[in-house]
Amino acid sequence: MVTARRNILRVLEHEQPEWVPICGHCDPWNQPNREGMDPGLAIGMGPVGWCDESTIAFSRYLGLDIIDFVPPPVAVTRRCVSVDSVQDDRDTITTWHTPAGDLREVLRLCRDEVTSYRVEHAVKSPADLPALAAIFEDMGLALDDAALGAISHRAELIGDDGILMCFLDGTPLGMMYRVYSGPETLAYLWADARQALSDLFSVMEQRYKEWFGLTCQSRVDALVSMDDTSTTVISPAMFEAFNLECTNGRAGLCHAAGKLYFHHSCGLLRDLLPLYRQTDMDAVHAFTVPPIGDVTIAEGRKRLGDRITIIAGVAPLAEVSADPETMRRGVRELLDGAPRDHLIFMLAAYPHKTMADTRAVLGECRTYAPRPPRPLT
Numbered sequence: 001m002v003t004a005r006r007n008i009l010r011v012l013e014h015e016q017p018e019w020v021p022i023c024g025h026c027d028p029w030n031q032p033n034r035e036g037m038d039p040g041l042a043i044g045m046g047p048v049g050w051c052d053e054s055t056i057a058f059s060r061y062l063g064l065d066i067i068d069f070v071p072p073p074v075a076v077t078r079r080c081v082s083v084d085s086v087q088d089d090r091d092t093i094t095t096w097h098t099p100a101g102d103l104r105e106v107l108r109l110c111r112d113e114v115t116s117y118r119v120e121h122a123v124k125s126p127a128d129l130p131a132l133a134a135i136f137e138d139m140g141l142a143l144d145d146a147a148l149g150a151i152s153h154r155a156e157l158i159g160d161d162g163i164l165m166c167f168l169d170g171t172p173l174g175m176m177y178r179v180y181s182g183p184e185t186l187a188y189l190w191a192d193a194r195q196a197l198s199d200l201f202s203v204m205e206q207r208y209k210e211w212f213g214l215t216c217q218s219r220v221d222a223l224v225s226m227d228d229t230s231t232t233v234i235s236p237a238m239f240e241a242f243n244l245e246c247t248n249g250r251a252g253l254c255h256a257a258g259k260l261y262f263h264h265s266c267g268l269l270r271d272l273l274p275l276y277r278q279t280d281m282d283a284v285h286a287f288t289v290p291p292i293g294d295v296t297i298a299e300g301r302k303r304l305g306d307r308i309t310i311i312a313g314v315a316p317l318a319e320v321s322a323d324p325e326t327m328r329r330g331v332r333e334l335l336d337g338a339p340r341d342h343l344i345f346m347l348a349a350y351p352h353k354t355m356a357d358t359r360a361v362l363g364e365c366r367t368y369a370p371r372p373p374r375p376l377t
Contacts, residue, residue, distance in 0.1 A: 001372055003160035004065045011344055012260055012282055012309055020340055022362065023067040023162065023311075024059030025348040028115055032058070032349035032358055038204025041355070047081035048102070051167075056157060062362060063371075064347065067311075069224070070154055072215045077140040096122070100130035123181040126193040132180060133203045141210050148218055155219040163221040165262065165285075168211055171191075173234060173242040174203035174227030183233040190238060198242070205246055212250055216257035223254050223266035224285055226264040236271050244278060262311070270295035271304035283309035286346065289334055292343035298337030309342045314365055324360065331364040338368075344370060 002010070002018055010017040026032075031048040044057035051071050059066045084095045092107045106120035123132055153166050169175055176197075177183045189197045215223055225247075227234075234243075251261040263276065266286035273295065276284060286311045289296060295303070297312055304310065314334060345365060349358045 004162055005158075005160045008065060008067065008163050008344065011342060012222075014307070014342075016341060016344050019371045020343055020345065021065040021067075021364055022111050022314075022345040022347055022369055022371070024055055024062060024064040025067070025346050026054040026058045030348035030350060031356045033351055037355050050325050053154070058349070060161070062347075062359070064362075066158050067165060067344070067346070068154060068158055068162065069165045069167050070151050070220065071142050071147070072166055072168050072211060073151055074211055074214050075142050075144040075147075077142070078138050079140065081135055081138040092116070096131065096135055098131045098134035100134040101128070103128060103131050103135075108175060118179075118182070118230045121180060121185065123176070123189075125185070126189060126196055127187075129193070129196050129200045133200050135209045136204050139205070139207050141214060141346075143214050151218045151220060155361065164219070165222045165224050165228050166215050166218065166220040166344060167224045167264070168215060169208060170225045170227035170264075171243050171246045172204040172208070173238060173246075174225070175204070177233045178228060199247075201242055204349070205249070209249060209253060212253045213257075214261050216254060220259065222260035222262050222282070223250070224262040224264050225250060228264065228266055232268055234272075236275060239272055239275050244275065247279045247281060251282070255280070266293075266313070268294045269300070270303070273300055277303065277305050278307060281308060283311050285311045287312040289313070296337070297334065297339070297343065301339050301342070306342065309344060310339075311344045311346055313346045313348060314361065327360060331361065331368075335365070335368045340369075353371070 004021070007017045007019060008021050011021060025047065026048050027050055028048055031045070031054070034042055038061070041057065041061045044061070045054045046052070048054045051069060055068045056066060067216045069154055080099055082097045084097070086093045090109050094105045094107070096103045103122040104120065105118065105122040107116045109116050123129065151164070151166075170178060177186045178187075181189065192200065212223060245265065254261040260282040261280070262283045262285040263281045264285040265272070266288045269284070284304070287293070287297070287300060289312060297310055300310055314331070347358065347362060347365070349355070
């Protein structure tokens with residue numbers, strides 16, 4: 001029997017795996033309800049934060065394979081751009097002072113006091129694009145030795161139980177709607193200032209490629225761009241115009257360094273998958289199935305072809321209700337016709353799900369994707 005790590009890599013390297021991996025995932029948005037939780041697990045997980053060790057604790061407790069994630073080991077310095085930040089009980093107001101003008105952003109803390117959302121984006125019109133370009137032009141990037149050491153420690157902690165990913169910023173197009181402009185302003189920029197937008201993206205991607213190149217020097221197995229791409233905010237035409245060359249450039253950097261490239265794309269993906277098929281990405285990470293997404297695993301495989309791995313979330317569909325058959329039917333529908341190669345399941349627990357709920361979903365998934373028993377030692 002191969003190790004979990006070797007089995008996951010078999011999936012991603014176009015070899016036949018011994019089993020379909022089911023991996024856990026935790027972050028501040030995706031974490032199990034503490035009701036009835038084993039006290040040992042509650043202590044092991046602690047207060048779940050971004051890129052902490054909670055995914056490892058959650059996965060090992062349930063006997064899952066591990067695909068953990070860490071931030072990039074890159075420190076940012078600035079020469080000409082200065083940043084002011086003011087915080088009150090709910091809002092953080094940040095102002096960038098650049099040679100091309102000022103940009104202002106407002107983040108509002110959610111009630112959980114862990115996550116936040118933007119109530120005012122930095123880019124509000126084409127006039128703001130030069131200032132955003134100036135921020136990227138001004139950036140100095142260098143490896144952070146402490147962060148490199150932390151990544152090595154995490155890789156050692158995972159060992160043969162799985163692999164380690166690093167989440168980086170998305171494509172410039174994805175970062176515009178997620179962070180800098182929001183979808184409404186991006187739509188106007190696409191219609192009215194496309195060349196200016198393209199010029200900005202060239203500046204941004206030059207810096208992002210440096211970020212990728214530095215991160216490739218760490219012990220991570222895969223680098224991930226987190227676009228959260230959705231056809232509700234990025235059309236296939238927009239992806240084709242701005243993201244095909246960008247995606248292939250990032251994948252090329254990763255492959256040259258012996259790393260994998262994943263494209264994190266939770267959302268409505270159906271009409272984007274034929275474009276993904278034209279890229280050199282190794283996997284679609286967080287592939288979203290109905291009813292939240294708009295494409296099944298079986299149809300997604302046809303649209304993607306046989307080379308790109310699907311890392312599909314299972315929890316959104318498999319809702320545990322008072323009738324356990326509802327959950328079982330949901331899992332069966334999710335897996336109906338799904339391929340058994342180039343496929344990894346991702347099981348995230350949500351705050352409205354107890355560990356008992358999550359175990360029930362996992363048990364049903366195991367009927368489709370059984371894992372061989374571990375040999376006695």
